[in-house]
Amino acid sequence: MSGRHSGGTRGPRSAVTWSAGALVAVVVVVGGWFGVQAVRSSGADSCDSLDTVSLAVDTSIAEPVEEIVSQASEVDRGCVNFDIRAERPTDTATEIAGTEDDRPDLWIPDSTLWLLKTLRSTGALPELAKTSVANTLPVLVSKSDAVPVTDTWLSVLQLPGQRIGDPLTSSASNAAILGALAESEVAISDAKAVSAALVPMAQDFGRIADTPHDAPDLVAEVAADGGTSVATEQALLAYEAANPGAALAESVPPTGSYFLNYPLAVTAPAGPEYDRVKEAGAALASVLAAPSATDTLIAAGFRRSSGTPLPDGRGVGSVASLEIKNPLSIETTLRDWAVLALPLRTLVVEDVSGSMAARSGDSTRIALTVDASLGANALFSDQTQMGLWAFSIGLGGGQQDYRELAPMGKVDQMVNGQSHRDRIFGAIGSLSTLVGGGTGLYDTTLAAFRRVKDGYDPNYVNSVIILTDGANEDQGSISLNDLLETLQREQDPVRPIVIVTVGVTSDADPVALQQISAVTGGTSYVAEDPRDIPDVFVKALNSRTERLAGE
Numbered sequence: 014m015s016g017r018h019s020g021g022t023r024g025p026r027s028a029v030t031w032s033a034g035a036l037v038a039v040v041v042v043v044g045g046w047f048g049v050q051a052v053r054s055s056g057a058d059s060c061d062s063l064d065t066v067s068l069a070v071d072t073s074i075a076e077p078v079e080e081i082v083s084q085a086s087e088v089d090r091g092c093v094n095f096d097i098r099a100e101r102p103t104d105t106a107t108e109i110a111g112t113e114d115d116r117p118d119l120w121i122p123d124s125t126l127w128l129l130k131t132l133r134s135t136g137a138l139p140e141l142a143k144t145s146v147a148n149t150l151p152v153l154v155s156k157s158d159a160v161p162v163t164d165t166w167l168s169v170l171q172l173p174g175q176r177i178g179d180p181l182t183s184s185a186s187n188a189a190i191l192g193a194l195a196e197s198e199v200a201i202s203d204a205k206a207v208s209a210a211l212v213p214m215a216q217d218f219g220r221i222a223d224t225p226h227d228a229p230d231l232v233a234e235v236a237a238d239g240g241t242s243v244a245t246e247q248a249l250l251a252y253e254a255a256n257p258g259a260a261l262a263e264s265v266p267p268t269g270s271y272f273l274n275y276p277l278a279v280t281a282p283a284g285p286e287y288d289r290v291k292e293a294g295a296a297l298a299s300v301l302a303a304p305s306a307t308d309t310l311i312a313a314g315f316r317r318s319s320g321t322p323l324p325d326g327r328g329v330g331s332v333a334s335l336e337i338k339n340p341l342s343i344e345t346t347l348r349d350w351a352v353l354a355l356p357l358r359t360l361v362v363e364d365v366s367g368s369m370a371a372r373s374g375d376s377t378r379i380a381l382t383v384d385a386s387l388g389a390n391a392l393f394s395d396q397t398q399m400g401l402w403a404f405s406i407g408l409g410g411g412q413q414d415y416r417e418l419a420p421m422g423k424v425d426q427m428v429n430g431q432s433h434r435d436r437i438f439g440a441i442g443s444l445s446t447l448v449g450g451g452t453g454l455y456d457t458t459l460a461a462f463r464r465v466k467d468g469y470d471p472n473y474v475n476s477v478i479i480l481t482d483g484a485n486e487d488q489g490s491i492s493l494n495d496l497l498e499t500l501q502r503e504q505d506p507v508r509p510i511v512i513v514t515v516g517v518t519s520d521a522d523p524v525a526l527q528q529i530s531a532v533t534g535g536t537s538y539v540a541e542d543p544r545d546i547p548d549v550f551v552k553a554l555n556s557r558t559e560r561l562a563g564e
Contacts, residue, residue, distance in 0.1 A: 068118065069280075078146075102127045124273045149275075154249055164268075167203075179226060194337060356396035360402065363401070404416070461512075480517055497532050519541060
């Protein structure tokens with residue numbers, strides 16, 4: 014028996030809780046048609062012939078569905094043989110968007126969210142034969158002797174080392190994020206904090222993307238290695254059934270959870286066979302609603318379609334159902350995740366002009382910038398490619414205003430027994446010894462842009478991050494207008510380079526920095542206090558989503 018913790022104070026509500034009009038349309042469009050089941054038979058207890066209808070079923074529920082269908086009589090099945098194939102919803106969604114030969118006639122995904130995704134590819138919402146075959150919900154899985162205290166789904170996402178699957182393919186992982194978004198809609202959490210929490214998670218996921226990360230895999234990882242993960246109540250119960258004595262616990266924040274409702278949808282293409290498939294869907298819906306079917310699903314760890322708690326104290330008990338009022342936030346968040354999960358390839362360019370020696374509180378701008386940069390550098394995942402330049406007028410010799418302190422490289426790459434990350438740490442520590450001279454901003458910016466462009470990697474988000482406390486002072490450099498025109502001319506929309514600028518204190522030139530960033534689709538920030546730089550680095554990671562929003 015798993016340990017339980019749930020702060021829900023309300024009784025369970027229906028798991029189909031999205032209040033958006035699109036979801037309502039999915040249900041209303043069937044208009045009660047599926048209340049009638051047509052049976053192709055010569056009598057009440059026999060069939061003259063059997064049709065074959067293909068049925069795609071989410072892998073998590075395929076086994077009990079197959080058992081239920083195999084035990085139903087031919088007449089109860091509507092004189093239909095269901096060709097059941099267990100597959101991931103991403104595969105089924107691709108089939109529905111593709112050729113008619115590949116798409117299934119009926120589909121049971123783990124969430125109505127998948128039906129909404131098909132709207133973009135097909136232009137139509139599938140009709141529903143049954144709004145919910147069964148229910149489950151995301152839970153936080155941990156060792157039973159190390160259950161963390163979490164007040165919200167945001168706090169779950171912020172847990173150090175949190176394991177989570179890919180929300181683009183895993184409804185359980187998506188539902189955890191949706192729970193945090195639902196909390197933000199009622200001011201329990203901050204939407205910006207939710208976005209910030211996804212940054213390290215997405216970066217870490219980019220590192221483990223090739224390893225198993227479905228809900229059952231995450232449960233097994235916690236059982237083997239400890240820590241926490243977001244899985245489903247059903248996945249945990251299934252693991253415990255196969256591994257008696259597993260010392261695992263599940264918990265849900267007291268705010269509630271976003272339920273997964275396993276709808277039964279008609280996905281056959283329009284045509285002469287469509288009505289026949291609708292009849293088969295009606296028959297299957299009746300089979301899956303039978304008491305014996307419900308017993309089978311409950312035995313497999315699924316809740317009833319109403320979302321009521323499992324019997325005999327199994328699972329997390331009564332949990333309030335969280336709602337998403339703004340469906341657009343889902344698409345935005347998943348788009349952002351897709352961009353954030355791409356590793357970062359960035360050249361960090363730091364100002365070491367004489368003004369960086371100015372006092373800031375009980376320290377100096379350069380000392381605080383060094384400390385902040387060292388801390389911020391730890392935020393980048395091991396997949397990151399990074400280089401470091403310092404700049405002031407003539408620092409590189411002659412007319413060159415920049416000096417390379419660390420070349421572009423993967424931060425976990427080992428060279429002569431030292432990681433590239435440690436090499437960058439050492440180079441950052443040397444910045445204070447280079448302070449002096451004027452601010453050679455414009456020539457350095459163009460050179461950095463070209464350096465990153467020359468080594469463009471399509472598997473990364475390619476960017477330049479510039480930190481400076483002053484305006485350009487190099488009288489022999491390119492002008493601001495010429496710089497902007499050159500950046501715009503050399504920017505390749507297919508191979509974009511994003512420039513993120515950070516003004517260190519209000520002495521920087523915010524107008525010029527904003528223009529430089531904007532012309533490349535990047536963003537600009539002003540850190541009034543150098544100690545704000547770590548937070549700015551997080552924002553710089555997030556800024557990638559703005560550049561790629563429309564691509």
